[in-house]
Amino acid sequence: MSGVSKPGVSGPDRKTSMNSITAPLQPAAKPRSRLRWPDARSWLAAAQWLVTLLLCAFLIVPVVMSIMAGLTVNYFKGLSSGLTLRWLAEVWTQYHGSVFLSLEVAAATLLITLLTGVPAGYMLARSKTRLSRIIEEFLVLPIALPGLASALALLVVYGGFTAFRMSVAFIVVxxxxxTLPFMVRAVAAVCASSDLRTLEEGAASLGASFVTRFVTIVLPNARPGIVAGALAVLTLSIGEFNLTWMLHTPDTKTLPVGLADTYASLRIEIGSAYTILFFIMTMPLLVAMQWLGVDATGQRSAAQPRGAASSAKSASKSINTR
Structure with a gap:
């Protein structure tokens, strides 16, 4: 009885059926991988990266070489001559007055452009008349003209006032x-993009005066443009050379003018050390623009600062406290 198999399935047939069940479970043979040639999009991306890196090297390498020249004992011998801070010390000893004068001129320029440029940018954004566009073109005109031409125009008009001509105020003017067009355009761009008219009409319906609306609605919404314009004004004022060279006197020599003098009359190491000093002054402003997320037009790369509702609430709150 033990030798008798179960009816319906024989021994060989049972092995065949088991093999047919387990066959699909066995891993299939992997096809041989072939090296694919990069497509056109990959080649285009690689070319873009290559061009970008070459441009960065073209711009950054001269700056690095100039900085290294200001830190080496002898520029013509290179790093083998050793590193030193002697040239920086000499530049600070001889030209620290120009550094402080540049900061004073930049601060005075920023104050005047804030007091005049912010209201001007707001009014140009609100007004849609042809006269406002003509005024805007006249404000931007100094950017289109060379700095020497603008300086010559100031000399022709105000050069007869000797006390004013010889003072720092002449350079500030x-x-x-x-720099005023940069503040005006930055503020006007933000005021034109945000819905200030609706907010001001709502605040006016609640009884808010123009001053209240300007302080509690316009300024908070225009803050990105004001910050962008302020940083642009400071950077341009500190680095302005053409106009300042034409207007300066021996007693009103700013940082860029002193830099030109060092390269013209002193050793290249001192001129490069002066460049380092100039670099230290301007880099924090550029980093601040990136950190605050604003560009030259006053727009934020991140989210908008505050909602319109918060400005309306602050306006109504200031009205209710009266």
Whole structure:
């Protein structure tokens, strides 16, 4: 009885059926992998990266070489001559007055452009008349003209006032003429993009005066443009050379003018050390623009600062406290 198999399935047939069940479970043979040639999009991306890196090297390498020249004992011998801070010390000893004068001129320029440029940018954004567009074109005109032409125009008009001509205020006026368009355009761009008219009408319906609306609604919404314009004004004022060279006197020599003098009359190491000092002054402003997320037009790369509702609430709150 033990030798008798179960009816319906024989021994060989049972092995065949088991093999047919387990066959699909066995891993299939992997096809041989072939090296694919990069497509056109990959080649285009690689070319873009290559061009970007070459441009960065073209811009950054001269700056690095100039910095290294200001830190080496002898520029012509290179790093083998050793590193030193002697040239920086000499530049600070001889030209620290120019550094402080540049900061004073930049601060005065910023104050004047804030007091005049913010209201001007707001009014140009609100007004849609042809006269406002003509005024805007006249404000931008100093940017289109060379700095020497603007300086010559100031000399022709105000050069006869000797006390004013010899003072630092004359350079401040020139810097205001040059940097005011950047403040006006930055503020106007933000005011035109945000719905300030609706907010102001709502605040006016609640009884808010123009001053209240300007302080509690316009300024908070225009803050990105104001910050962008302020940083642009400071950077341009500190680095302005053409206009300042035409307007300066021996007693009103700013940082860029002193830099030109060092490269023209002193050793290249001192001129490069002066460049390092100039670099230290301007880099924090550029980093601040990136950190605050604003560009030259006043727009934020991140989210908008506050909602419109918060501005309306602050306006109504200031009205209710009266």
């Amino acid at each position: 020139g810097h205001v003429v040059f």
